[in-house]
Amino acid sequence: MPPKYHINTSRAANRFQLITKSGVMAWEEGCLKCARCVKKDCVYKVYEKRGLDTRQMLESLDSVCMDCFRCVQGCPNKLIQKGLNPAYKELGDHYWTPEIISGLWYQAEAGRIPVSGGGYGGAFSGPGFDAMWTDMSEIVRPTRDGIHGREYISTTVDIGRKVMALEFDQAGALSIDPPPVVEIPQPILFDLLPWSPPRKGINLAMLEGARSLGTFAIVRQSEFGPAMEEYLPNIALYVDGKLSDISPEILRKLRLIEIPYGKDAIAAQKKLKEEHPGLVTIIRMELAPDSSSNVFRLITEGAGAIHLVADEYGLEKSDKPLFIKERMREIHLHLVDKGVRDQITLIAGGGIAMAEHVAKLIICGADMLSVDIPLLVAMECRVCRRCKDGISCPVELETIDHLWGASRIRNLMAGWHNQLLEILGAMGIREVRRLRGEMGRAMFFEKLEKDIFSTLGKRG
Amino acid sequence: MAINTETQKLPEIKPLKSRFRNALSKYRVTITKSCNNCGLCVTLCPYGVYKAGSKKPRVIAEHLCLGFPCKEKEFYCVNRCPEKAIQLTLNPAFEILGDKRWSADLLASAWHMAETGEIPYQGLNYKTGNSGGGFDKLRFIFPKEKGPDLPDEEVSTAIELNRSGDSRPSVTIQVPFYFGGMSFGSVSIVTMLSRVKAAAALQTFCCTGEGGYPEELIPYDDHIITQIATGLFGVREETIKRVRIVEFKYAQGAKPGLGGHLLGDKVTARVASMREAVAGTALFSPFPFHSVYSVEDHKKHVDWIKETNYRALVSVKVSTPSDVDMVAVGSYYAGAHIVQLDGSYGGTGAAPDIAKKNIAMPLEYAVPKVHKFLSEEGIRDKVTIIASGGIRSAYDMAKAIALGADGVCLGTADLVALECIRCHHCESGRGCARGIATTDEELTKLMELEWATQRIINMYLVWRRQLIAILKRLGMKSVTELVGRFDVIGHLDYIKQEDLEGELEL
Numbered sequence: 001m002p003p004k005y006h007i008n009t010s011r012a013a014n015r016f017q018l019i020t021k022s023g024v025m026a027w028e029e030g031c032l033k034c035a036r037c038v039k040k041d042c043v044y045k046v047y048e049k050r051g052l053d054t055r056q057m058l059e060s061l062d063s064v065c066m067d068c069f070r071c072v073q074g075c076p077n078k079l080i081q082k083g084l085n086p087a088y089k090e091l092g093d094h095y096w097t098p099e100i101i102s103g104l105w106y107q108a109e110a111g112r113i114p115v116s117g118g119g120y121g122g123a124f125s126g127p128g129f130d131a132m133w134t135d136m137s138e139i140v141r142p143t144r145d146g147i148h149g150r151e152y153i154s155t156t157v158d159i160g161r162k163v164m165a166l167e168f169d170q171a172g173a174l175s176i177d178p179p180p181v182v183e184i185p186q187p188i189l190f191d192l193l194p195w196s197p198p199r200k201g202i203n204l205a206m207l208e209g210a211r212s213l214g215t216f217a218i219v220r221q222s223e224f225g226p227a228m229e230e231y232l233p234n235i236a237l238y239v240d241g242k243l244s245d246i247s248p249e250i251l252r253k254l255r256l257i258e259i260p261y262g263k264d265a266i267a268a269q270k271k272l273k274e275e276h277p278g279l280v281t282i283i284r285m286e287l288a289p290d291s292s293s294n295v296f297r298l299i300t301e302g303a304g305a306i307h308l309v310a311d312e313y314g315l316e317k318s319d320k321p322l323f324i325k326e327r328m329r330e331i332h333l334h335l336v337d338k339g340v341r342d343q344i345t346l347i348a349g350g351g352i353a354m355a356e357h358v359a360k361l362i363i364c365g366a367d368m369l370s371v372d373i374p375l376l377v378a379m380e381c382r383v384c385r386r387c388k389d390g391i392s393c394p395v396e397l398e399t400i401d402h403l404w405g406a407s408r409i410r411n412l413m414a415g416w417h418n419q420l421l422e423i424l425g426a427m428g429i430r431e432v433r434r435l436r437g438e439m440g441r442a443m444f445f446e447k448l449e450k451d452i453f454s455t456l457g458k459r460g
Numbered sequence: 461m462a463i464n465t466e467t468q469k470l471p472e473i474k475p476l477k478s479r480f481r482n483a484l485s486k487y488r489v490t491i492t493k494s495c496n497n498c499g500l501c502v503t504l505c506p507y508g509v510y511k512a513g514s515k516k517p518r519v520i521a522e523h524l525c526l527g528f529p530c531k532e533k534e535f536y537c538v539n540r541c542p543e544k545a546i547q548l549t550l551n552p553a554f555e556i557l558g559d560k561r562w563s564a565d566l567l568a569s570a571w572h573m574a575e576t577g578e579i580p581y582q583g584l585n586y587k588t589g590n591s592g593g594g595f596d597k598l599r600f601i602f603p604k605e606k607g608p609d610l611p612d613e614e615v616s617t618a619i620e621l622n623r624s625g626d627s628r629p630s631v632t633i634q635v636p637f638y639f640g641g642m643s644f645g646s647v648s649i650v651t652m653l654s655r656v657k658a659a660a661a662l663q664t665f666c667c668t669g670e671g672g673y674p675e676e677l678i679p680y681d682d683h684i685i686t687q688i689a690t691g692l693f694g695v696r697e698e699t700i701k702r703v704r705i706v707e708f709k710y711a712q713g714a715k716p717g718l719g720g721h722l723l724g725d726k727v728t729a730r731v732a733s734m735r736e737a738v739a740g741t742a743l744f745s746p747f748p749f750h751s752v753y754s755v756e757d758h759k760k761h762v763d764w765i766k767e768t769n770y771r772a773l774v775s776v777k778v779s780t781p782s783d784v785d786m787v788a789v790g791s792y793y794a795g796a797h798i799v800q801l802d803g804s805y806g807g808t809g810a811a812p813d814i815a816k817k818n819i820a821m822p823l824e825y826a827v828p829k830v831h832k833f834l835s836e837e838g839i840r841d842k843v844t845i846i847a848s849g850g851i852r853s854a855y856d857m858a859k860a861i862a863l864g865a866d867g868v869c870l871g872t873a874d875l876v877a878l879e880c881i882r883c884h885h886c887e888s889g890r891g892c893a894r895g896i897a898t899t900d901e902e903l904t905k906l907m908e909l910e911w912a913t914q915r916i917i918n919m920y921l922v923w924r925r926q927l928i929a930i931l932k933r934l935g936m937k938s939v940t941e942l943v944g945r946f947d948v949i950g951h952l953d954y955i956k957q958e959d960l961e962g963e964l965e966l
Contacts, residue, residue: 021556022556025552043890043893043903044893066883066885066893067556067881067883067885068881068883068885068893068894069484069553069881069883070480070893070894072482072484072553073478073480073481073482073483073484074480074481074482075481075482076481078482081551081552081553082552082553082556083552083553083555083556084552084555084556103813113812113813113814114812114813114814115721115810115811115812115813115887116810116811116813116816116884116885116886116887117808117809117810117811117884117885117886117887117897118807118808118872118880118882118883118884118886119561119714119805119806119807119808119816119849119850119872120561120714120804120805120813120816120817121558121559121560121561121562121882121884122559122560122561122591122817123560123591123592123593124591124592124593124594124596124597124805124822125592125593126592133804133818133819133820133821133822134818134819134820135781135782135819135820136711136716136717136779136781136819136820137717137748137781138710138711138748138778138779138781138787139710139748139749139752139753139754139757139758354814355814356814356817356818359818360818419812419814422718422812422814422815422819423814423818423819425717425718425747426716426717426718426747426815426819426820427717428717440782441782442782443782443821443825448821448825449951449953451829452824452825452828452829453598453951453953453954454951454954455946456598456946456947456949456950456951456954456955457601457946457947457949457950457951457954457955457960458946458947459947459961
C-alpha cells in the first residue's frame with residue numbers, strides 16, 4: 001500500500017481500568033471451592049488472570065470478561081451472577097452514549113476497527129445520524145480491485161477556494177493566479193475543545209497527533225505559546241484576539257488560519273491574502289437557520305473555506321434547532337442551486353462522535369469535518385463534563401504524556417479512516433471528494449418510512 | 461401453479477433441557493435457611509421448578525417458573541410456604557442479556573421453545589424485540605369476526621420454490637423457511653450437521669455457506685443448498701451436481717459490499733483442507749465477483765450452474781442497496797428461480813460494526829419495495845422471494861411474508877435454539893465459548909448432535925404452529941395467501957386502533 005494512504009498504529013494501553021457494561025458478582029459464601037469456574041468453564045481464563053489493580057483498587061475480573069455466561073450457568077451453587085454496571089450506564093449522556101464512548105476507547109487503545117460476530121444489535125433507527133443508511137453496490141465498480149483495492153481509495157481533500165476554469169493568455173501561459181489550497185490526507189481537522197481540564201498536555205497531544213496524520217489542529221491564538229512553535233505547519237490558528245498581535249514570523253510559517261465570522265471577516269481575509277499569499281483563510285461561523293444565505297454571500301465576496309460549527313450535540317443555534325446533517329443538506333443543495341458549490345470548502349463540525357458520522361455528513365454535503373470531543377475520549381475522557389465546573393478529572397487528563405495522547409489519537413483516527421474506506425468501498429466510490437453531496441447513494445429514514453409503512457393497513 | 465401440499469409426516473417434539481447446569485431465567489427463586497423441608501413447594505409447583513432434596517428442596521428449573529403472575533394462583537409457592545422461606549425476584553442478569561434486536565425476552569423465548577416445544581407462558585414477549593422500528597413496530601390487523609375454526613392439518617405452510625415455469629423440477633418445502641449459509645469454519649461441524657439434519661426432518665433446506673461440503677453432509681444432499689461465493693472456497697463440480705439448489709452469494713446483509721473474513725485462529729487443518737488453504741492463515745473472500753461487471757455477466761454465472769447441473773434451481777443472494785428492486789429484476793432476467801434479499805441487520809461470523817449498522821437498508825423496507833416493483837413489472841409470480849437478515853420469531857416471519865416475501869431464510873435463530881447468547885464474540889480466538897461458532901476441538905464437544913438437531917426442530921415446530929394460528933385468525937388456508945397482503949399489517953406510527961375495522965394485535 002502506498003505510505004500516503006496508510007496510518008501506522010500501535011497499541012497504546014489504557015491508563016485507567018475500563019468501565020465495562022457488566023460486572024461479575026461472585027458470592028464467596030457457600031462456595032464449594034470446586035474451582036469449576038476457574039478450571040473448566042472459562043474459555044478466556046478470566047479467573048486465572050484475575051488480579052487487583054492497586055492504583056484504583058479494582059478487580060480485573062470485569063474488564064476481561066467476555067460475557068459468555070459459562071460460569072454463571074455452570075456454578076453448582078449458583079453463586080456467580082452478572083449484572084449491569086451502574087458506572088457504565090452513567091457514562092456520557094443521551095447523545096454521547098456509553099456505547100459510543102466505549103467504542104472510541106477500544107479504537108484508541110487497539111488501533112483497530114471494531115469487528116464483531118452476530119448481527120447488529122442496536123435500534124432499528126434513531127435521531128440524527130441514525131436516521132440514514134449508506135448504499136452499496138452488488139457488482140464490480142472501479143474501486144473493487146481485489147481485497148486490497150480498498151487501500152487505494154483516496155481520502156484526500158483540499159481546503160481553499162477553487163477556480164472553476166483555468167485561463168491562458170495568447171502565449172499559452174496561465175493568466176490567472178489560482179488561489180492556494182491545502183491538501184490533507186483525511187477529511188478531518190481537530191477542532192477547539194468545548195471543555196477540558198487544563199490543556200497544556202492535551203494541546204500538545206492533539207498537535208503531535210495532527211502532525212503524524214498530516215492534518216491540522218485548530219489552536220486559539222490566546223493559547224498559543226512557544227512550546228507549540230515547532231507544530232506551526234500543522235496548526236490552524238484561530239484568531240480569538242487581534243490579528244495584529246500575531247507576529248509576521250508566525251504567519252509566515254502558518255498554512256491555515258481561522259477567523260471568526262463577522263462584518264470584518266472578508267476584509268481580514270483580504271488583508272491576510274495580500275500580506276501572506278500562501279496562507280489559506282477559513283471563516284468560522286456558528287451553524288444557524290440562515291447559514292445557507294450567509295455562506296452564499298461569503299462565496300460571492302470571495303471566501304474560500306467556511307467552517308460551520310454546531311454545538312456538541314450537532315444542533316445549530318436556534319430556538320428550534322435543526323440537526324447538523326439536515327442543515328448541511330440544505331446548505332449544500334442551496335449552493336448547488338446557485339451554481340457555486342464547487343468554489344468553496346465547507347468544513348462542518350459539532351456532534352461528530354463516530355466514524356460513520358464522517359461518511360454520513362460528507363454525503364449530506366460537507367467537504368470535511370472537524371472533531372473535538374472524540375479526541376478527548378481517545379485519551380480516556382468519560383464525557384462527565386466535571387471539568388466544566390472545575391471539578392478534578394477522574395482520568396487526570398491534565399497529566400497525560402503528550403506522546404501517549406498522540407498515539408491514542410492516531411489510533412482512533414486510523415480506525416476512522418479504515419471505516420471510511422469500508423463505506424466508500426461498499427459504495428464503489430474511489431475517492432472521498434466524490435462522496436460529497438451524494439445523497440442519492442444514501443437512504444433516509446423519513447422517506448423510506450413514509451413510502452413503505454404509511455401505505456400499510458389499507459383495504460382495497 | 462400446483463403446489464404439492466401433501467404433507468409428509470413432520471417430526472415430533474421431544475423436550476430437551478439446557479446443556480448447562482443453570483438455565484438462564486427471567487426470575488430467580490431462592491430458598492432461605494428457614495426452610496424446614498416440608499416439600500410443599502415440590503408438590504405445589506406444576507412447572508417442575510423444584511426437586512426434593514435431603515436438607516431442603518432444590519431449585520432446578522427457575523426458567524420454567526411462571527414468575528410474578530403466579531401470585532394469582534392457588535399454588536403460588538411464595539405465599540403457601542409455611543416458613544415463608546421462598547423468595548422470588550427478577551434475575552439481575554436478565555438486564556444485560558441480549559440487545560435491542562434480540563431482547564432477553566426473545567432469547568429466553570427461543571430457549572423455551574427449543575427446550576419444551578411450547579409457546580412460553582412466563583410473561584416473555586416472544587413476538588417482538590426492543591429495536592423501536594421495523595418488525596418491532598409492525599402489527600397484524602386481525603378481522604374482528606372469527607372465521608370457521610379449521611383443524612391445523614388443513615392449513616398449508618408449504619411453498620413452491622420453482623415458480624419460473626421452466627422445465628426444471630418442482631421443489632416444495634413444507635415450511636416457508638430454510639436455513640441460511642453458515643460455513644464450516646465459521647461454525648463447528650456439529651452445528652452445521654444439526655442444522656442440516658433439522659432441515660431434512662422439517663422437509664426444507666439448509667445452505668452450506670462458503671466453506672466447502674464436508675462429506676458428513678452427503679446423506680442429506682436432497683436438503684442442501686450449496687453456496688458459491690466470491691472466494692469460491694470449496695466449490696467443486698461434484699458438489700454443484702449433488703444438490704437440488706445452488707446459491708450464488710453476491711452480498712451479505714451484515715456486511716454489504718464487503719467480503720467474508722475468517723480469522724486465522726478458526727482455520728484449523730480440516731477447515732483449511734476443505735477450502736484448499738493453509739491452516740492458521742486468515743481467509744478473505746473478496747468482494748465482489750470479479751467476473752461480474754453487468755447483469756449479462758451475471759446471467760453467464762447462472763447459465764454456468766444450469767449447464768453443470770441440469771436439475772438444479774438457482775438462488776441468488778443479494779443485499780439491499782437503494783436500487784434493490786432493480787437488482788431483483790436483474791436476477792430474474794438472468795434466470796434465477798429464487799432471489800434472496802438479505803437485509804442489513806442480518807447475522808455474520810465477523811464483520812466491522814460500521815457495516816452491520818449502516819450499510820444497506822433494513823429488510824422491512826426492501827421486501828415490499830421489491831414485491832411492489834416485481835408485481836408492477838408483471839413478473840412477481842415467476843420468481844420466489846426469500847427474505848432474510850433479522851428474522852427472530854414466527855411473527856417476524858409472518859410479517860416478512862405479508863410484506864411480500866414468499867418465505868424466509870433463517871440463521872441466528874437456529875443458533876439461539878442451540879443456546880447462543882449473542883455475546884458477539886464468534887470471531888475471536890478459539891471462537892464461541894458456548895461451542896456453537898467454533899472450530900476448537902474441545903469446545904466443539906460441548907454440544908451433541910442429536911440434542912442440537914432436536915432443539916432446532918422443537919423451536920421451528922412451534923414457529924410453524926404460531927404461523928398456522930396467525931393464518932387461521934386471518935381466515936387463510938395457506939401461507940401463500942399471505943404473500944404481499946399489505947392490508948393485514950399496519951405500522952404503529954401510521955395506524956391507530958380506532959381507525960381500524962379489525963383488531964390490532966398489541
